Amino acid sequence: MELQLEARILAKNDRAATANRELFQGHQWRVLNLLGSPGAGKTALLEATLKALGDRPEPPIQLYVIEGDQATDNDARRIQAAGGQAVQVGTGQGCHLEAAAIARAAELLNPPHGSLLVIENVGNLVCPALFDLGEAAKVVVISTTEGDDKPLKYPHAFRAAHAIALTKTDLLPYVPFDRDRFLDCVRRINPTVPVFEVSALMGLGLGDWCTWAMGTATETADAPTVTG
Amino acid sequence: MELQLEARILAKNDRAATANRELFQGHQWRVLNLLGSPGAGKTALLEATLKALGDRPEPPIQLYVIEGDQATDNDARRIQAAGGQAVQVGTGQGCHLEAAAIARAAELLNPPHGSLLVIENVGNLVCPALFDLGEAAKVVVISTTEGDDKPLKYPHAFRAAHAIALTKTDLLPYVPFDRDRFLDCVRRINPTVPVFEVSALMGLGLGDWCTWAMGTATETADAPTVTG
Numbered sequence: 001m002e003l004q005l006e007a008r009i010l011a012k013n014d015r016a017a018t019a020n021r022e023l024f025q026g027h028q029w030r031v032l033n034l035l036g037s038p039g040a041g042k043t044a045l046l047e048a049t050l051k052a053l054g055d056r057p058e059p060p061i062q063l064y065v066i067e068g069d070q071a072t073d074n075d076a077r078r079i080q081a082a083g084g085q086a087v088q089v090g091t092g093q094g095c096h097l098e099a100a101a102i103a104r105a106a107e108l109l110n111p112p113h114g115s116l117l118v119i120e121n122v123g124n125l126v127c128p129a130l131f132d133l134g135e136a137a138k139v140v141v142i143s144t145t146e147g148d149d150k151p152l153k154y155p156h157a158f159r160a161a162h163a164i165a166l167t168k169t170d171l172l173p174y175v176p177f178d179r180d181r182f183l184d185c186v187r188r189i190n191p192t193v194p195v196f197e198v199s200a201l202m203g204l205g206l207g208d209w210c211t212w213a214m215g216t217a218t219e220t221a222d223a224p225t226v227t228g
Numbered sequence: 229m230e231l232q233l234e235a236r237i238l239a240k241n242d243r244a245a246t247a248n249r250e251l252f253q254g255h256q257w258r259v260l261n262l263l264g265s266p267g268a269g270k271t272a273l274l275e276a277t278l279k280a281l282g283d284r285p286e287p288p289i290q291l292y293v294i295e296g297d298q299a300t301d302n303d304a305r306r307i308q309a310a311g312g313q314a315v316q317v318g319t320g321q322g323c324h325l326e327a328a329a330i331a332r333a334a335e336l337l338n339p340p341h342g343s344l345l346v347i348e349n350v351g352n353l354v355c356p357a358l359f360d361l362g363e364a365a366k367v368v369v370i371s372t373t374e375g376d377d378k379p380l381k382y383p384h385a386f387r388a389a390h391a392i393a394l395t396k397t398d399l400l401p402y403v404p405f406d407r408d409r410f411l412d413c414v415r416r417i418n419p420t421v422p423v424f425e426v427s428a429l430m431g432l433g434l435g436d437w438c439t440w441a442m443g444t445a446t447e448t449a450d451a452p453t454v455t456g
Contacts, residue, residue: 037265074380122354124352126298
């Protein structure tokens with residue numbers, strides 16, 4: 001009974017996600033869905049991405065953000081303060097964003113054709129992995145402070161990821177995190193996913209990440225699988 | 229319809245939690261339910277607690293642990309390596325532990341009368357807050373690397389907490405975390421909850437935490453609200 005209802009909720013969401021995908025393609029929006037624990041550094045990565053995109057020589061791509069949180073509009077205000085456009089979606093007790101809410105938020109933001117639209121999901125490495133939002137790619141954001149075995153412990157999110165951003169690399173000298181062990185754990189769950197190693201605080205490793213995020217990198221087998 | 233089913237799932241869990249509470253009281257087990265993000269330092273806190281309890285002059289209280297994870301028995305093996313008794317409960321895609329699974333795990337562990345039994349929930353600051361496991365107290369574990377505004381962004385977990393363990397205080401010099409702002413955010417959600425500031429890595433702040441965890445502290449209005 002519970003499983004049937006869960007299946008029904010997911011099927012309803014999948015229909016809305018399919019509609020989103022058509023909406024996004026119609027507007028030529030590249031849409032990324034960022035998943036990660038509370039405090040993994042999702043918003044900080046977006047702040048640093050805004051800065052890095054603004055510093056690039058080519059005409060800057062526009063970055064628009066849909067922020068999902070149980071409460072507060074702290075993250076939308078951070079994006080706006082960094083020069084981006086953002087809307088906040090409050091989920092209350094909800095543990096993830098659903099496709100229907102994303103359609104409304106995207107239409108409210110209404111980015112120009114060709115924009116990059118990033119959905120920052122509710123801080124949660126578990127539930128958001130199950131809900132398709134119609135995005136082009138899911139990105140798992142995980143920080144060096146969370147431990148190197150997390151891909152094995154939360155395999156559903158890491159398996160669903162089209163890219164991984166390993167954040168807070170500036171803290172590597174101070175935390176018990178074995179980078180090789182982490183990459184090995186990633187490979188066991190998701191053998192070909194690209195991993196971008198970044199420090200938003202120090203502005204490190206953002207070039208390759210931005211190129212991938214903009215969708216201008218060739219997403220084939222010869223894409224960088226580890227880069228920093 | 230979805231809300232009705234969610235209410236039914238919660239009601240079923242609440243009945244199992246009530247049975248758990250009777251089971252725990254019958255055995256005089258003090259049961260804590262640890263909630264927090266992946267990588268918040270829950271397992272490390274338990275490893276450090278095992279060591280700190282062993283170092284105390286009084287006859288050591290026995291610590292038993294039920295580990296909840298989507299996959300792997302990494303955490304149960306860490307507790308066993310630190311000298312504790314542990315069983316692992318795998319949740320698969322599940323985002324939280326439920327009371328019925330805890331009853332089975334507790335009976336399997338079967339600690340002696342008067343033991344401390346800690347349930348380490350699935351790494352998730354959102355969903356586990358909704359599910360009563362029959363525990364004496366919920367403890368939110370949050371690290372300094374997760375950011376000082378998290379109590380406001382995840383209010384349900386912080387409101388449900390009977391204690392908060394702020395972990396990884398050794399990283400304070402390296403992370404943008406304003407301790408006073410964090411404590412202010414905690415107070416706005418949960419005015420009287422005790423906050424224990426600890427570093428498992430450096431073995432700091434564990435004395436007051438262990439005293440509280442064992443249940444030998446007087447849990448009244450004059451309990452420490454901030455301690456480190």
